[in-house]
Amino acid sequence: MSRIIFWLALAFLVIFAVRSKIRQAQKRHEQQFRQPPAAGQQPPPQPGRPARAAQAADAETMLQCAHCGIFYPASETVQARGRDYCSAAHATLPAA
Incomplete structure (x- = not known):
């Protein structure tokens, strides 16, 4: 017992x-x-929102160079003759 x-x-x-x-x-x-995130930190992912979706929202648009075809961030674009280029050197080259 x-x-x-x-x-x-x-x-x-x-x-x-x-x-x-x-x-x-x-x-x-x-x-x-x-708790609110500290300065310079990203907030933690929300319970209903996957971390991958949060990363996708922060991603930058990518563009393709009209000369060489490489993809680069839209913030680095050089526009010439109505087209997008990855660098000033490619923008000055004659169109192919």
């Missing part, structure tokens, strides 16, 4: 410890989403 009580008490303590750890992890997770 004492062995049964021992095993029941041990099982109860294990279940209690596991549930306590789960509650602590949930509280830490909730606090992480409540």
Whole structure:
């Protein structure tokens, strides 16, 4: 009889410890989403929004050079004769 009580008490303590750890992890997770991000840091991904979608929103548009065909960020474009080029050197070359 004492062995049964021992095993029941041990099982109860294990279940209690596991549930306590789960509650602590949930509280830490909730606090992480409540705190505003520090300056210069990206906010943590939202629960319904995957991290990949957040990265895609931050991605820059890529353009293709009219001369060599290489892809480059739109912020680095050099426009000439109504076309986009990857560098000033390619913009000055005769059209192919």
